[in-house]
Amino acid sequence: MHLYFLRLYLLGLALLALSSRPASAQSSALATLRGTITDSLSGQPLPGTGLQLTGPAGTTGTATDALGHFRLGGLAAGTYTLQATGLGYGTRRQTLTLAVGETQTLALALPAVALNLREVTVAQPRDPNQSLAAITRIDQVLRPVNSAQDLLPLVPGLVIAQHAGGGKAEQIFIRGFDVDHGTDFNVSIDGLPVNMVSHAHGQGYADMHFVIPETVDALRVYKGPYTARFGDFATAGSGEFSTKTSLESSLAKVEIGRFDTRRAVALLDLLPAGKHLLSNQTESAYLASEYTFTNAYFDSPQHFRRFNGLGKYTGILSDRTSLMLLGSHFTSRWDASGQVPERAVRDGRISRFGSIDDTEGGSTSRTNATAVLTTALPHDAVLRQQAYFSRYNFNLYSNFTFFLENPDQGDQIRQTDGRNIYGYTGTYERTGQLGRRALRSTFGLGTRIDDVDVALRNSVKRQVTGTIVAGRVFEQNLNAYLDETLTLTEQLTLNAALRADYFVFRYRDAQDTETSGRATKARISPKLNLYYDLTPNTQLFVRSGLGFHSNDARAVVVNRNDSLPALPRAIGYEVGSTFKPLPALVVNAAFWALHLQDELVYVGDGGFTESAGRTRRFGADVALRYQLSRMLFADVDLNYAHGRLVGVPKGENYIPLAPSFTTVGGLTLKQPRGLSASLRYRHLNTRPANEANTVQAQGYFLLDAVASYAVGRFVLGATAENLLNVEWNQAQFDTLSRLPGEPTEGVSELHYTPGTPFFVKGSVSVLF
Template sequence: MKQLSTVLIALLMAICGLTPTAAAQTTATLRGTVADSLSGLPVAGVSVGLQGQPGGTATDALGQFRLGGIAPGTYLLRIGALGYRAQTMPVVLAAGETRSLKLTAAATTLNLSEVTVSQPRDPNQSLAAISHIDQLLRPVNSAQDLLRLVPGLFIAQHAGGGKAEQIFLRGFDCDHGTDFAVSIDGLPVNMVSHAHGQGYADFHFVIPETVEQLKVYKGPYTARFGDFATAGAGEFTTKTSLEHSQVKLELGQFDTRRALVMLDLLGTSRHLLSKRPESAYVAAEYNFTNSYFDNPQHFKRFNGLAKYTGQLSEKTSLTLLGSHFTSRWDASGQIPERAVRDGSISRYGSIDPSEGGNTSRTNASVVLTTALPHDAVLRQQAYYSKYDFSLFSNFTFFLRDPVNGDEIEQTDDRHLFGYTATYDRDDQLGARQLHSTLGVGTRNDFSNLGLYTAVRRRILGTTTQGKLFEQNINAYLDETLSLTDRLTVNAALRADFFTFDFRGTATNEDSRQLEPLRGRVSHARVSPKLNLYYQLTPAVQLFARSGFGFHSNDARGVIRDANANVLPRAIGSEVGSTFKPLPSLVVNAALWSLHLQDELVYVGDEAVVESTGPTQRYGLDLSVRYQLSRRLFLDGDFNYNHGRQLDAPAEANYIPLAPTFTSTGGLSYKAPRGLGGSLRYRHIDNRPANDDGSITARGYFLFDAVLAYTTPRFQIGATAENLLNVEWNQAQFATETRLRTETDPVDELHFTPGTPFYAKLNVSVFF
């Protein structure tokens, strides 16, 4: 790995015609730590730099920072982060001196004039400023709302609230996560070779009030992400500590009830009780709703979380996390437009009311972060998840079985083990700063998978069943070098090795008999990345990014055809800028393109592999955040996407359900106490639902509102979804189906209706 690092560094310098020089003996070094003034715990991602000087850095996972190659003199050191009060302080540095500082950061109200547009420690996160602003401003009422924090990402639910959402981003219908990687506290959310769909990302086990940070990465440009990170990736992090304990009750239409408890276990006196800063808290929530469908959905969900964070020493921190989630629901499923037109059912009715399911997930994670000599940090994480899933669906009604119907059950009983380690190091290469990251990891999935035919949740027969073992071993090297005071280059190389193993049976399409389906196949993928960043002015950063990525196929599909391209490559690039034309206006714009070698997906509903061949997408993303006054904020995201199948004829080369234009935005009034609120909109336009565009998925334009009155002791709030009570389709598909009364099948639009006007009230007590 050291040789590979040397090669990458040499390549970076050769690209720009530079040669290494010895570090000047007359320069100084400034290092230190930044901790939260209330909890005493380290704060990661704090921007640190010298006033009036180019460049800078940010604190790492232990709150540490380092500025090297500084000419002797007197400077003003500046530190700042969204949600923390900006600070400046004088420092005097002598030749050859290494100065160490211990700093604290105090929380404060949001001020966009303090936002910086450079991200020197994590340059590929060009949406960092936008994401931080959204977390502080946008109302989050559910786990689904957390996914909507990703600019340009839309979701659709079509199974009573218990199933993972369908995800749309950058011209992709990502299904339930095939082309968008999701993680929380380092735990992967996407499920490989899942019973229902490849990359299935059920985020409902996350309690929204516990989430502290979101990092958004669009495109396949970041080496830390491998499988599924083609359209992008989202990294969520839960809070390390609570500002206060909280009890929250929520009541709404359609028999909606929710209760939340968050308890700080150590209290504000922990500094007196411990020599080292530490925190621990527990959180739990319970949800119930019958939803707005004609058939009550009987949706129930429980979430529990416990987290501990502590400093074992000045150089070592420990994080322990455990969580449990369980959910059960009934669903009305997707319905055909013709059944609504002829009055057979209402918009909120059902063809097969026996759909629904149950699922659960238990997680355990331990993270050990250690500061090493030579400005290095080692982060190690081991995790385990126990996952169970059972889903009853009926997508075609009576197309295949005119007597019993086409209901199916999909089951997944899984154990997931994983380990990741990253070694981060800051070096001085002549007068230039070099940040290196070496990462290794493994993920191991053991699951019992099943697909069965059913009627009213009674099993009739087996389509496939068997035992899965899937392993991913990966490693990557990521180098970020400041070539000049303004130009930074990031180059990386990632390698993934997969083992697919399935032992079971599958129904032969011709004989309709169960036959053995067994095999073990290995495949590898190497993914290079190259990204450039230019700090034109302190308020303007330009970037050009490129990279290779991939998404894997289901193990059952791999075993069926071991010669297929089971790790189709994605090749992406983009150019853009994050800039501040005004002190209180932050803009991010990117022009991007992405070529996918093959949209190869195993369809869990039918136990078949579908391939649409290669596709090409390009588009424009624009995000705007503007502070109108001390408490009034305006935001908007505008996303244009154009995609086509490359090997299909011109009259049938649409990518079904791929969004072409989406937009979200809103006006927010944010105050630390007293009255606050937000009025928001979301829009997605009409788009083809099939290859030739003969069936159209209908767009919508919706308004939502949130209002709250906050004091140090309590909060009273109200939310209203779909303020104008618009009739809209949430999930939509072009599907060939047959109803019980029909002799011939019909290919038309099927949909799950979106939420009508939906009001909820909530009250919280803080202590």
């Protein structure tokens, strides 16, 4: 099956390569339209803005590149109507006339306006793989974000669970996956990778807490392994976050809530109008900071505190060059109550919010620096280069089995991870014509190096008593991809791509040289996608691709015989549509399937890799966004998945913690001034906690509400979580544990982190 897919993708790439030969001389009689789209207020370019050109030969379209530039070539002489549309911006229409062989240049500025779903277009001419673009752009405007934990749930169909006092990365559920902390979902922010390879706690560990939510500007979502830009961990999907390029105004914000919750945020515009560093150039720069403290709702105070700082500069150095510089620092410290065994609550030993070991907790920090240089080259090409560096530290105390292994002192462990991350990504993108058809070619090249000191140790009340495993990991990924998108007809677009990844794994064990060593592994991941614009408001798509998630370097070095594959393969495919059955209703629907060669989980609590074996999933996703009136919006996501282990007897083949149904949605009143409000729900169904379904993780249904009132320079806000005060569980596991006085073999049952009870907080913001 793999060879069949590979041959199919290579055939698609070959056809594109053959078709990309220079056009005949008669094309010199055709006209070309070029231009730039900018924000009318800030003057910053607007990448990804959609354009439609209607004229003598029908309608064609494109979108602006990273510098806000666009090009439409192969045009017959005549009169045309150009329409530029960006969500949150006013539509601009312009009539123009092109002469034979003429190249005409336009400069358009779009004003920011209130959200209007009637203006949303479903086709994505520049990045057709981002079929959820319309949905996610709407969500960024409508869905409230109160903390860093609210960022990942902006991905349609994604649900999270927290289980370590708010300081640890969330557990992620999407498309029938419990992806642990990120093993099968790739996350980035401003091009910085969030997932951590060979992490002390779990493979692909993705901690988003270093992001200040008020600075986030955009999210691009790619479900499935269909996009060549993403490699490791991009099996269930990928999410690309980006921070604001500029601020509309400076901001100071204070929040106070239940459970001793306090939060302060400041955003400061460093280059307001008239204070640019470079004369006659478009620039922006700002600083942002955040401080959070809470004791949370547990019996033992959590003493959670977090500080975030960020600085960002963006400069349009010339018509052909832009520069982005970003630096940030994050630090967090907390105490945690750990997971609660059901029997301890049932017999009254502890309360629902109690703890068996209240000395759990930890600390973490991350410092980032990155620079992005984007340059327009001749022949309608754009070169984007990014270099980045991160310094990361992680220190976690946990106790999942209580007194199972050590009846006298307990089973507490300490996990530590200290790493430097170095990386570079470069993309060369060229937009051209094949006759009258648009052809976009992208070549990407990159590398990432993780240099890590990692350890797992025994501890008692945070005092280390012995070392289980410790060593140094060096892991490097070299990657390259070729991505070709060809408009075959006015309605049909073909996207074919090929990605190559090469990994170097090195591990030096501090105690045992036999478990030290070096290994290498390569993976080829072809992609083939088709998009058909049935009508201006209906796009159909068929997508397919191969992907992978990497194994922990320690397991790769030890298992050189491939008993645990280093880069287990994923094969995914789906069919669906983004369409507008009504002018103000946007719908995305997809039927999908995903097969994994092996689901590997690095169990940081034991220092080993666990294999679930082959798995198979299929399901359906539906997302609806509807504008009921000028200011009232409704949204709902419905996600079904059926997953099973392959080659395992029926009844013993359930995938632990894999949800089969999730849904989120709500009603939102959105106004630029005055009152805005949102009432939202979340539901995750009851699901198996082990392969035999003898223990179940309990589902929940929750209601939350957010309201704000803007008057002058002030914004008053209020947030209420769990309005019905439901008793619900966040993270849940079937765990074997032992309490004092129990048999030495322990008891296997559901252990959980209790979810937030009714919680309310208020806020005051000042714009200046």
